[in-house]
Amino acid sequence: MARKRVASEPFSNRAFLQRTHDAVFLLNRKRRLRFANSAWEQLTGQSFEDAYDLYCTRHKSASPLAQTLAPPPEVMAGAAARVRRPVPKARTAPPWWDIAFLPLAGPDGLYGIIGRISLVGAAAVVKDRPLPPELSQLRQKLPDRFGFEQLQSDVPECERVVEQVRLACQHRVPVIIVGEAGTGKERVARTIHHQGITAEQGFVALNCAGLPGGNQAALLLGDAALGKSDSVGTVYLRDPAQMPRELQARLAEWLHDRPTTGPRIIAGFRLDPLEEVAAGKVLPELRLLLSVQTIALPPLRDRLDDLPRLSTAISERSRAAGGAGGAGLSPEALDVLRGYPWPGNLRELEAVLESAMAEAKGGAIEPAHLPEAVRRAVSRVRALAVTATPAEHAKLKLDQVLESVERRLIVRALAKAKGDKTAAAEALGIWRETLLRRLRSLKISESDWRGGGREITEHTEQTDKN
Amino acid sequence: MKHPQIVVFENDGLLARYLDQTVERRRWLLRESRQIPACVNLLRAGGPSVLVIKLGRNLIREFSLLDAVHAALTDIPIVVVSDAEDAVLQSLAYDLGARYVLQPPDPRTQLIELVESLMAATISRAGIAATRVVLPAGVADILKSDSEEAAGA
Numbered sequence: 001m002a003r004k005r006v007a008s009e010p011f012s013n014r015a016f017l018q019r020t021h022d023a024v025f026l027l028n029r030k031r032r033l034r035f036a037n038s039a040w041e042q043l044t045g046q047s048f049e050d051a052y053d054l055y056c057t058r059h060k061s062a063s064p065l066a067q068t069l070a071p072p073p074e075v076m077a078g079a080a081a082r083v084r085r086p087v088p089k090a091r092t093a094p095p096w097w098d099i100a101f102l103p104l105a106g107p108d109g110l111y112g113i114i115g116r117i118s119l120v121g122a123a124a125v126v127k128d129r130p131l132p133p134e135l136s137q138l139r140q141k142l143p144d145r146f147g148f149e150q151l152q153s154d155v156p157e158c159e160r161v162v163e164q165v166r167l168a169c170q171h172r173v174p175v176i177i178v179g180e181a182g183t184g185k186e187r188v189a190r191t192i193h194h195q196g197i198t199a200e201q202g203f204v205a206l207n208c209a210g211l212p213g214g215n216q217a218a219l220l221l222g223d224a225a226l227g228k229s230d231s232v233g234t235v236y237l238r239d240p241a242q243m244p245r246e247l248q249a250r251l252a253e254w255l256h257d258r259p260t261t262g263p264r265i266i267a268g269f270r271l272d273p274l275e276e277v278a279a280g281k282v283l284p285e286l287r288l289l290l291s292v293q294t295i296a297l298p299p300l301r302d303r304l305d306d307l308p309r310l311s312t313a314i315s316e317r318s319r320a321a322g323g324a325g326g327a328g329l330s331p332e333a334l335d336v337l338r339g340y341p342w343p344g345n346l347r348e349l350e351a352v353l354e355s356a357m358a359e360a361k362g363g364a365i366e367p368a369h370l371p372e373a374v375r376r377a378v379s380r381v382r383a384l385a386v387t388a389t390p391a392e393h394a395k396l397k398l399d400q401v402l403e404s405v406e407r408r409l410i411v412r413a414l415a416k417a418k419g420d421k422t423a424a425a426e427a428l429g430i431w432r433e434t435l436l437r438r439l440r441s442l443k444i445s446e447s448d449w450r451g452g453g454r455e456i457t458e459h460t461e462q463t464d465k466n
Numbered sequence: 467m468k469h470p471q472i473v474v475f476e477n478d479g480l481l482a483r484y485l486d487q488t489v490e491r492r493r494w495l496l497r498e499s500r501q502i503p504a505c506v507n508l509l510r511a512g513g514p515s516v517l518v519i520k521l522g523r524n525l526i527r528e529f530s531l532l533d534a535v536h537a538a539l540t541d542i543p544i545v546v547v548s549d550a551e552d553a554v555l556q557s558l559a560y561d562l563g564a565r566y567v568l569q570p571p572d573p574r575t576q577l578i579e580l581v582e583s584l585m586a587a588t589i590s591r592a593g594i595a596a597t598r599v600v601l602p603a604g605v606a607d608i609l610k611s612d613s614e615e616a617a618g619a
Contacts, residue, residue: 086579096576131554134526138533139561145537187540202557205565231557317538318510347541354510354539 023117029110031056031071043117045244068097071113076102078110146187146194150313155303157296161188164295169196172264173254174290176273179297185268186236188295193234198264201233208242220247221254232263240267241281242292252286265290300342300349307337310346311365314353326357327364336367339378339422407442408433414449468513470588471495472581475505475531476520478550481547488578492585500582502531509539514588516581519564521548521555529562536563543584547573 017024023040026433027033033054041047055062056069067296068085075081082100098118104111110141131139151162169192170177187203191375206220220235240248269276276282300306303348308329315326329337333356342348352374359369365373409428417423425435438444472489474482474496482498489496495512499505509515517535519528532544546564548555556567568576 045474084576086576086583130616132525135529135558139558141533142561203561320537350541358511 010460021392025069025115025117027056027069027071027113027115028346029112031076031113033069034112040117043119069099069115071101071103071115074105075113076110077126078103078105142190143194143199146191148191148195151188151191153306153309155305157298158303159308161295161297164293165191165195168192168293168295172197174265174267176267176269176287176291176294177297178269178272178294180299180345181270182347183297183299184346185297187240188297189234189236189268192266193236198233199264202231203234203236204232205236207238208240221250235263235265237267239270240286241269241271241273241276245283248283248286252283252289255286255289257356300345304338307334307349311337311353312348314350315357318354318357326353326360326362330366331363332367333365333370336370336378339381340374341377341381355405403442406438407444410438410442410444411449414444418448419446432459468511469495470514471497471500471508471512471586472516472518472585473497473505473508473512474518475499475528476518477522477524481518481520481574484574485549485578485581488582489585491531494585502527502534505531506534506538509535509542515539515542516584516588517542517544518581519544519546519579521546521550523556527559532559532562532564543588544578545577547572547577582598 017035017037020037023043024037025033025040026035033048033051033056036044036048046065052063054066054069056066056071058067058070062070068087072081072083080100080102082098084096084098086096096119100112100116100118102116104114130136148162148166151158151165153159153162162369163183165188175189175192177188179185189205190203193199197456237243240251243251273282273287273291273294277284277287311329315328318326337349337352344351352371353365355371356365356369360366410424413424413427414421419428421435421439422432425432428435430438472485472494474485476482476498477500479498482496484498489519497508499508505517509517519532521528528546532546535542535544540563543565544563546559546567548567548569551569556569559567566580567578
């Protein structure tokens with residue numbers, strides 16, 4: 001009788017499972033999701049309604065969540081098992097999920113499978129016994145590597161950064177570091193940690209992008225969380241704008257009420273946090289609580305005077321690590337590097353110099369040793385820059401710049417195709433009708449391309465003046 | 467772009483064999499190294515890379531490599547794998563720059579999943595530093611001739 005009831009109504013006692021804090025789910029014998037409680041919904045960030053009937057398999061075509069919840073073969077054979085899986089969609093695990101699978105077998109084989117998820121974080125950062133002396137020495141070198149001298153600069157903006165970092169080292173209050181990708185936000189955070197009053201404790205970096213909100217919450221604010229650990233000195237949050245708003249609210253609450261002994265929070269933002277607030281990505285109260293001190297890192301293009309100093313530092317680091325090192329930059333190579341816009345900032349500079357040092361084989365770096373992509377980009381930027389004097393260049397608006405580039409490309413394509421509009425459109429990768437429309441719109445006449453496109457500079461200057 | 471690679475530093479070659487199919491499926495290179503300088507050179511010379519260090523008997527050597535790579539090549543994600551659960555070593559590994567430390571239970575299954583996601587993340591991160599717009603061939607030709615003229619001038 002009881003068996004009949006289970007078969008027709010598998011979960012009449014749902015409320016019993018709903019109230020538990022553990023994330024629990026039930027699969028049928030075909031591995032399809034039939035029940036999940038609210039703790040599961042919170043942990044996975046998915047509603048049960050949406051996930052109902054999810055086919056939980058390890059097949060590559062299955063969704064990341066389905067792969068994570070898939071029972072291993074021994075469970076399908078009737079044996080209980082426990083597996084550790086990375087959090088779905090998390091490129092930044094830990095944390096991991098420990099999933100205990102309990103098969104429910106009946107006389108005619110497997111009935112279903114109960115799964116229970118528990119979160120395994122990076123909370124094991126404890127120092128309960130001394131390290132062997134040789135390993136201890138490695139740790140003792142860290143303050144040297146992340147020292148103030150690594151941040152020294154001749155650029156006033158960077159000098160201000162060093163002063164701010166020195167100040168941040170003297171307290172435990174939250175700090176915001178703002179800077180484009182590759183400007184060295186984590187390096188600055190580590191410097192604050194290793195030179196500051198938290199140096200004896202651990203440094204943990206947490207990537208907020210790509211982690212489901214439930215996991216971030218558990219890692220930061222759960223029972224055994226980083227926020228409550230005495231052994232963690234600094235928690236560095238990469239890009240908190242990616243956090244769910246609910247977690248931002250909880251974090252703000254925790255920052256407001258937290259004990260003074262907890263780890264300090266350093267948050268790295270790519271954009272100005274005020275802009276993130278205006279865009280609705282960051283809660284105003286969280287920004288307010290994090291921004292006790294704000295350090296803005298300038299992009300590399302704004303500190304080109306530091307290029308010689310930075311290249312020396314990178315070369316020394318490379319030599320210390322057994323690399324080729326180098327005899328510095330030749331004036332011509334420095335000139336090329338100055339002309340490059342550095343969208344990847346310091347990270348890109350390191351990659352470019354590493355490659356150039358390998359090419360130079362220990363000698364001075366010449367332009368020919370720099371990656372071709374860098375040299376080409378500089379040539380292009382300079383070729384476009386000759387269309388306007390510096391004063392005019394400063395006045396150019398984006399639309400005008402784009403228009404002049406488009407005009408230049410169309411005229412050159414027509415000149416190359418000797419006026420054949422079909423061939424020119426093909427070379428430009430657009431429809432012929434689009435080309436005709438752009439010709440009318442940009443007022444490009446036959447006389448423009450007849451001269452091989454050479455008159456375009458003059459024409460562009462005229463347009464800009466108009 | 468140079469070929470992306472997974473470099474495994476271990477004594478017995480077991481992890482490399484374990485990762486072999488996963489890496490091959492993604493068309494990455496799998497390289498093994500047992501010497502610190504050779505390992506650093508491989509990472510320095512290669513394309514986007516992920517380093518996997520297996521903790522074995524010679525902890526000084528393994529942690530020295532971790533330290534050296536994080537100092538010289540900060541952008542390379544480093545995964546430390548240990549067969550023993552040791553919170554002190556885990557803490558040291560994080561401080562020296564490991565991005566992930568895998569410990570029991572079942573660090574190898576975790577490794578496969580992690581390496582797969584790191585391969586994807588490393589490529590997209592490398593893309594930030596070297597953003598390239600794919601241009602129609604004709605446009606690329608025009609720009610090329612422009613650059614050549616500018617260089618000639």
